[in-house]
Amino acid sequence: MAPASLRRACxxxxxxxxxxxxxxxxxxxxxxxxxxxxxxxxxxxxxxFHDPASDVSRLNREAALGPVAVDPWTWRVLDAAVDLNRRxxxxxxxxxxxxxxxxxxxxxxxxxxxxxxxPAPSDTIxxxxxxxxxxxxxxxxxxxxxxxxxxxxxxxxxxxxxNVTSGLVNAGGDLAAFxxxxxxxxxxxxxxxxxxxxxxxxxxxxLASTGGRFDPFTSAAIAPPAVIDPQARAPARxxxxxxxxxxxxxxxxxxxxxxxxxxxxxxxxxxxFAAAALMVRADGEIVVTPSWQAARAA
Numbered sequence: 515m516a517p518a519s520l521r522r523a524c525x526x527x528x529x530x531x532x533x534x535x536x537x538x539x540x541x542x543x544x545x546x547x548x549x550x551x552x553x554x555x556x557x558x559x560x561x562x563f564h565d566p567a568s569d570v571s572r573l574n575r576e577a578a579l580g581p582v583a584v585d586p587w588t589w590r591v592l593d594a595a596v597d598l599n600r601r602x603x604x605x606x607x608x609x610x611x612x613x614x615x616x617x618x619x620x621x622x623x624x625x626x627x628x629x630x631x632x633p634a635p636s637d638t639i640x641x642x643x644x645x646x647x648x649x650x651x652x653x654x655x656x657x658x659x660x661x662x663x664x665x666x667x668x669x670x671x672x673x674x675x676x677n678v679t680s681g682l683v684n685a686g687g688d689l690a691a692f693x694x695x696x697x698x699x700x701x702x703x704x705x706x707x708x709x710x711x712x713x714x715x716x717x718x719x720x721l722a723s724t725g726g727r728f729d730p731f732t733s734a735a736i737a738p739p740a741v742i743d744p745q746a747r748a749p750a751r752x753x754x755x756x757x758x759x760x761x762x763x764x765x766x767x768x769x770x771x772x773x774x775x776x777x778x779x780x781x782x783x784x785x786x787f788a789a790a791a792l793m794v795r796a797d798g799e800i801v802v803t804p805s806w807q808a809a810r811a812a
Contacts, residue, residue: 517679518543524551526558527662529686533669535678536693546676550669550683557668560588561661563611563620573647574611574654581646591664591764593655598660599635600769602783604745605772611654620656655717659741662688663722663767670763683763688719690763694783704755704794711800714759714794722766724774725755725794741774752777754796759806760789778803 518540525530525546531554537543562568569588576582584592598606614620639655640648662685669683669784680693691697696715703709704725714721720811724741758764765787773780774789781803784791789804 520544520547522547524554526551526554527665527685528658529662531665531669531686532684533673533681534685535673535681537678542676543586543678546673546678549676550672552603553668553672554665554685557587557661557665560585561657563592563656563658570655573649577647577649578652581642581648583644583646587664587668589641589647591660592639592647592655593641594664594764595638595657595768596635596641601786602768604700604774605775605780605783606655606659606768607635608655608659609638609653611656614656615654620658650812659771660764661762662686663720666690666720666763666767671767685776686719688711688722689765690761691716692718699759701792705798719759719761720751720759720763720766721756721759722763722770723755724770735757741771750774753793755794757792758784758789759791760787765789 517536517538519534519536520540520543521532521534523530531551533547533550535543535547537546543716559565560569563570563739565571569584573584575584595606595608599608599744607674611620628651634653638649638651638653640650642648666683666685666688667690670681670692673681674685674692680695681760682697683689689699696717697714698715699721700710701723702715703711704723727753750771753774758769760769766789769780769784769787769789769791772783773793776783777793778801780791790803792806793801795801
């Protein structure tokens with residue numbers, strides 16, 4: 515008898531979260547997928563830049579004035595972001611929110627505390643005991659560069675905890691798969707989202723993609739990527755689009771920003787995390803790091 519399967523999608527995290535799952539019992543699958551979507555919804559609430567009640571908004575308003583208690587998941591993501599900032603030589607930076615606001619990529623709002631030239635997260639964000647967070651300097655953070663990946667990882671963990679045998683969680687191109695068989699993922703051309711540039715088989719790993727922004731309801735044109743180079747204090751222009759393969763979606767999500775900024779020079783940094791990247795240059799040339807080749811679908 516073939517295993518039961520289920521697929522559901524829900525608008526969350528500023529995109530659609532699509533979950534496919536397979537297991538022995540349909541009712542158990544429904545409950546597992548519901549639980550996984552609830553996990554994603556919680557992370558959406560906690561880490562939204564737009565929601566004034568989120569942990570991120572409370573930190574941006576209050577953390578420079580004194581310690582702010584946050585949810586354990588928010589604390590974990592901040593801890594990962596600060597660690598990545600150190601290990602990636604500052605190329606991953608969650609304190610670029612003021613620049614994203616200045617470029618119109620995040621809402622300005624009434625609260626404009628923080629500077630577009632704030633110190634690095636490792637110097638700004640103090641992670642204290644009891645899940646409290648303090649900003650040593652006025653700053654505004656945005657977790658949009660890593661929260662989707664974390665949400666995908668947590669959703670996968672929930673599905674596995676509920677004995678789902680295989681599945682795929684996809685949050686707008688940030689995705690992770692698990693189960694005994696590989697799943698083939700087709701990669702979009704960042705210069706034309708209607709075209710594919712190839713495919714990759716993944717199993718028990720994650721992919722994340724970043725490139726130009728495309729909204730077919732407003733324009734047929736591809737807008738520049740919303741990735742800020744913290745050193746140049748300007749949008750990244752080295753690469754047109756990138757897909758990163760990594761052990762977790764949080765890592766893959768964060769590392770796409772690093773590759774967008776540093777291009778092929780990011781290869782040694784990727785190696786630190788057992789990650790690989792496919793890059794599309796502005797002229798259309800496709801470049802891959804050495805470890806990518808072993809994972810490409812035939």
